[in-house]
Amino acid sequence: MNSEIRSLEPGEVWNRFADLNAVPRASKKEEQVITFMMDFGKKLGLETFKDETGNVIIRKPATPGMENRKMVVLQSHLDMVHQKNTATDFDFATQGIEMYVDGDWVKAKGTTLGADNGLGVAAIMAILESNDIPHPAVEALFTVDEETGMTGAKGLEPGVLRGEILLNLDTEEDDEIGIGCAGGVDITSSRSYKEEPVPEDTEAFRIAVKGLKGGHSGMDIHKGLGNANKIMNRMLFDGFENYGMRIASIEGGGLRNAIPRESSAVVVVDKVHREAFVFEFGELADAVKNELKTTEPSLEITATPVEKPGAVMELGVQEGITRALYAAHNGVYRMSADMEGLTETSNNIAKVAVGEGNVKISCLTRSSVDSSKTDLANALRATFELAGCDVELSGSYPGWQPDVNSPVLKVLREKYETLFKEKPEVAACHAGLECGILGQNYPEMDMISFGPTIRGAHSPDERAGIASVRKFWTFLREILKDIPEKA
Known part of the structure; x- marks a missing residue:
């Protein structure tokens, strides 16, 4: 070799x-x-x-x-x-x-x-x-x-x-x-939550998003590639809204400067909703894959039965975090008005970790205009603070x-x-x-x-x-x- x-x-x-x-x-x-x-x-x-x-x-x-x-x-x-x-x-x-x-x-x-x-x-x-x-x-x-x-x-x-x-x-x-x-700035949002007992008469699933291309969170951000954390949150939000799905854990993405390729979550759904949940999950998964079929032809979104977890997220925190992740901007925020084809400002929701009573969400915001970088960073900070998170801005560079x-x-x-x-x-x-x-x-x-x-x-x-x-x-x-x- x-x-x-x-x-x-x-x-x-x-x-x-x-x-x-x-x-x-x-x-x-x-x-x-x-x-x-x-x-x-x-x-x-x-x-x-x-x-x-x-x-x-x-x-x-x-x-x-x-x-x-x-x-x-x-x-x-x-x-x-x-x-x-x-x-x-x-x-x-x-x-x-x-x-x-x-x-x-x-x-x-x-x-x-x-x-x-x-x-x-x-x-x-x-x-x-x-x-x-x-x-x-x-x-x-x-x-x-x-x-x-x-x-x-x-x-x-x-x-x-x-x-x-x-x-x-x-x-x-x-x-x-x-x-x-x-330039860039790291945005880290975190909070704790109370773990709650797993509701009775529920069935557990591991939801997996994988097969995405990933790539550089700056140079590739304009290409319309899938972000595993955003796709995962879309699946979780839908399951919660329609079937009261509860989240036990999420592990998505990794490095701040890499577009996340994979995410995994363990959830539970009432047994009475099992068939409807599986059907609608499949329908939404197909819709997402169809949306991204050109840029992400290898995308896989699956829900596989697993053993029940030991606990789930506190209900109010789960609702707030999934909504915040839905609202948080990911991708191109503004194209440059001065240099054709140049992305001026963007954000990458790089990592989402939920489990054992803690939430941590890591983003990297980039911009060639310092004031625009601050504007987007503040928008993200406000979004996650509304969900009860402590938000830290760090590692800023020009x-x-x-x-x-x-x-x-x-x-x-x-x-x-x-x-x-x-x-x-x-x-x-x-x-x-x-x-x-x-x-x-x-x-x-x-x-x-x-x-x-x-x-x-x-x-x-x-x-x-x-x-x-x-x-x-x-x-x-x-x-x-x-x-x-x-x-």
Whole structure:
């Protein structure tokens, strides 16, 4: 499997990617990959150090003849999203990612691939160890915890970096040059409830929503994909309204930045309503699948008899939570009026956990306009507070405001057109890039973002284009040759 990956071209990038993917690197658990990267830099004899947050910085002098060019920061994040299919037996804490080639794509067996942002990391590693690639002085910045709060970028102190230009290698379309991104804020709603005895003469069911595509809660939010938590709540709301169904537990979704693919709930229904409930459940399930048949052809919604649970939710709390989840906005909230096709503001209802007397609902709201982000966050807060929840807003980070007059943008545009005989797409993206945060402490640094084509990031369908990686690698090397001279 991974030996097949090592035979791909460009070998210097794919081999470093295979090395990286052998190392566990979950967000907030990057100890092993930090050690791996520190060892990599030191073995090359390069200046290598770690800051207090855990970011790794490696400096490499300019190649002969390039000493008078501006110093370049090459930046990618070390952590990856850990997601797997339910049927996949895999331990992210101990196993390396199992990769394989499928046509022009590299994929992983039932898990996320880690191309986001592992291919950027691998390309930087290849530059650092190269002996024949002309480049100015390079400062490699490998940040931590990008996926769950961008705390690495937030923790990078002013004055650590010396570079004047930053190339962020975390864009996921190879014909796109990124000049802006969305900011975000985490919204966590929680409350307790009294567990009540299971009513007599009831029958228990496990309701399951699965087979959804999932994906990146920013880059994919405009695609009309199904959200397992919203679909599950629709089924629960209907069962409660029509048959007095009671909820024992819900477990839906996972990571804040991934569109939830699966949800499971245990419920009870009066035996007298069993046949009617099963019939109407099937009717609604078919209707939902029909609504989503184009975007979610593999969606499954089932109700399977199970043993009775030990308790159910307090009735008033159940009613309030299901109504709040129905009312809470999910998906695109507003499209940009200034940049065609760009999602300005959105929300992802990422995780719903109900059981043992506690409710916890996690959302990630994104926007390229700070006031719009606040507006949607307040709407969500009000919705869940009306259901008796305590709501916490945390982890807020700024967007990256586009600079169409950026000098490095001019370099990249001209280089792209020369190399590939077409114009690149210059755009902002509806995802969190670290440029906005880094720019707060390094406001004079000229920043740009680009990368290879990656599909299905943050889901087990994640895949990276092989031809696209070749294109990206060519582009990066040629950019480094044309970095402007120092003022």
